[in-house]
């Protein structure tokens with residue numbers, strides 16, 4: 743009986759690469775591409791990008807989510823929008839962030855406007871590229887812009903005007919003066935012209951808002967905002983914390 747063919751004779755012989763022929767990466771060098779810095783190796787970055795074309799957008803979105811965790815007021819850190827109208831606004835805005843409408847949440851004290859506003863901001867912020875998002879209250883916004891020695895009010899104003907998303911809580915709550923009216927007009931008109939989405943909350947009715955802010959601002963808000971009225975009892979009086 744003939745001896746069975748030995749495996750070694752059936753497979754083509756491959757000479758192992760001598761260890762001395764392998765490129766050796768120095769500390770800090772990319773092991774795949776010696777000579778390149780391990781952290782910023784551009785062939786590796788291109789390979790990663792080719793494997794997942796959305797990698798950059800996903801990393802950016804993750805950074806924005808972490809920024810929300812860090813900068814949201816503690817009470818609203820975990821706020822999730824759950825109002826059907828707000829959820830519909832989020833769907834529309836996320837589907838087309840470049841043309842996202844603004845959101846105007848109206849209603850009496852304690853009905854959850856600020857909660858819905860932060861929930862909406864958290865949902866939309868990772869989708870919108872551009873400058874940072876800003877969340878503030880209308881009294882804080884005006885306080886931060888008051889002329890004071892050493893402050894560059896126009897530079898501060900530009901941050902609000904150019905923010906990728908601006909949340910202004912309690913619109914119409916600041917004491918009305920000619921200066922407040924002028925800043926409000928410049929801010930809303932500037933964002934209106936650039937078509938940047940904002941999220942506003944207010945305790946005022948639309949008629950009170952028009953009386954307080956004036957016709958020109960109210961007209962722009964009417965064009966760019968999806969208005970949603972929240973009602974029901976004051977949630978602070980019906981919840982424990």
Ligand SMILES: Nc1ncnc2c1ncn2[C@@H]1O[C@H](COP(=O)(O)OP(=O)(O)OP(=O)(O)O)[C@@H](O)[C@H]1O
Nearest residue numbers: 824850851852853854855856857858945977978983
């Ligand atoms: N959908 C929700 N789920 C859980 N808690 C909520 C919800 N909406 C509001 N709350 C809680 O109810 C309280 C009141 O909500 P919020 O501050 O948003 O009301 P508001 O309408 O902004 O009130 P105000 O007009 O006084 O500013 C807060 O403690 C908030 O965390």
Ligand SMILES: [Mg+2]
Nearest residue numbers: 855856911943
């Ligand atoms: Mg509020």
